[in-house]
Amino acid sequence: MSGAYLRGANLCDANLSNTDLSGADLSLTYLSGASLCGANLSGANLCRADFSDTDLSGADLSSADLSSARLCGADLSGADLTEANLQSANLQRAHLIAADLTDANLERAYINQANFTEAYLTNVNLELTISEPRATNTSGTQLKLNFT
Template sequence: MSELEQYYRILELEPGATLEEVNQAYKDLVFVWHPDRIPRENTRLHKKAQEKLKAINEARDQLRSLSVKHQTFYNSPSPQPKKSSSYQPRRSSSPQPKTSSANNNQPPKQNPDLSGKDFSQANLSNKDLSGRNLSYANLSGADLSDTFMHKVNLRGANLSEANLFRANLLLADMREVNLRSANLIGADLSGADLRGADLTGARIRSGERLLVKMIGTNLAGAIMPDGAIHT
């Protein structure tokens, strides 16, 4: 098996998968294998997760680099035949701006500061918002299902009635966040800071079964779905 095929196999993809498929596979596998999802006292599994994450990161980086080089090659101009050595009159031409085909194929860099922005009712499902600053943003009624928000800053944000089904909120800053009537079924809030958050009416259970992961979550002073204040 070639090294390239090995990278595809690590991401559980067939050789020749698109860049979009590579990025999606990367997010799915990080969601499963991120060490922060595993209790540190389980040292064996924690070490395995760290090794898995390292391999996943390397495979994604190598395949993304290959994709950029591939696009640059096919978008670059074809070589021109050499001109005859006989005298030709010089033609005036206006200078053309130089462009990089590699850069043209790259998506524009996204601004990580989205604080105070209005995303009410927006469809943000499956997006990667990890590390973004969304403090005090309006996300009421937004679809954030399966969204990757590792270490996102949501302090003071309005997430009332938002759909956070299976959202990854590992180590998120969610102090004083408004989660009234939000759907949190399947969400991972491990290590998140929810001090002072309002979860009144939020969906976190099916019957008596808790369906939200909250390992190491800080809920001091938070208003729980039943209206009780967590102490």
């Protein structure tokens, strides 16, 4: 399925473990509850995809575009996210234990309660807005961190 065009598909609860989806277009795709354990998603377009509660442990997401993706509660333990674009992604409660985020872009990502235990954060762009969404107040505190 390398290079497949699956834009906007509903793949909720699908078992795509160890599948080669490198370079695929999965933008706007619904993958909530799916299993992509060990899948190859390198260079894939995953922009605004919904990966809520999805198992992406050990997946290759290097150079993938995950901008504005929803990864709430996703398991990315041991995943390769080198040079991945996670700009404005929602990583609330995501598990990134021992994930490799070398050269990743997490600008404006929402990381409330995300677990980065033993994650590799070399040269990561962590210019974030940390805020709790509220109807009356959407402003947040700016935090800029540079890891080299």
